[in-house]
Amino acid sequence: MTACIDGTADSTEHEVIHLERAALRRWLDGDPGGFLEISAQDVVYFDPFIPRRIDGLPALTAYYEGLRGTIRAEHFELSSPVVQEAGEMAALSFNFASWNGDGPRMLWNCTEVYRRDAVGWRIVQTHWSLTQP
């Protein structure tokens, strides 16, 4: 188990953790492009604010673009990442916190399933939920 704060790089980490952290850094600066660039066409998506799963990159793009510029957090912590890899897939799960200044921390559970496509690791499934909402 490794706890990594912000951009702290750990060269022993699995590539999908690096991808995830880079996309999160952009996400928390209001830019959903980092996630969109590494999501597969057939990506499916859950978060606590939508009534049903979002299916496919076009629908996810529409949702994410609606959030562009609205999300800001100065700090984040991606803690205890676990990668379970077999064949062409890798399931990454972690606990997550983000916060501004001395403000309250938003606490999340996250699962990301990556698939090794011809173009590299791509997200095929995202599930964000609030930790003990």
Place this chain on the structure above:
Amino acid sequence: MTACIDGTADSTEHEVIHLERAALRRWLDGDPGGFLEISAQDVVYFDPFIPRRIDGLPALTAYYEGLRGTIRAEHFELSSPVVQEAGEMAALSFNFASWNGDGPRMLWNCTEVYRRDAVGWRIVQTHWSLTQP
């Protein structure tokens, strides 16, 4: 997309959907054994009632056994299951509802990542969250 209610079998469905439905049927009859029997040693688990991810089958067994006999639902609906399979893994995601009589429906998002181990498909990652809590 297929909506399946209760024990409705659909022979075209992926095997992991059959496994999931069979385990859910036992789960909603108070028996966590169905899930424990198809979970891998390295399974990790999120739900909305725990402060951190549960790691490993012994810890998950302790948690599930504490719930034995406490969960009952007469009906359930596993809707719009999607299976994304590559190599030795298959990520199953679905929306879920359970209810008793004319009572309110509990609505869930669920992701289950299965891995094809020597003994068959085994769950390596479970993520349950409430839909728009």
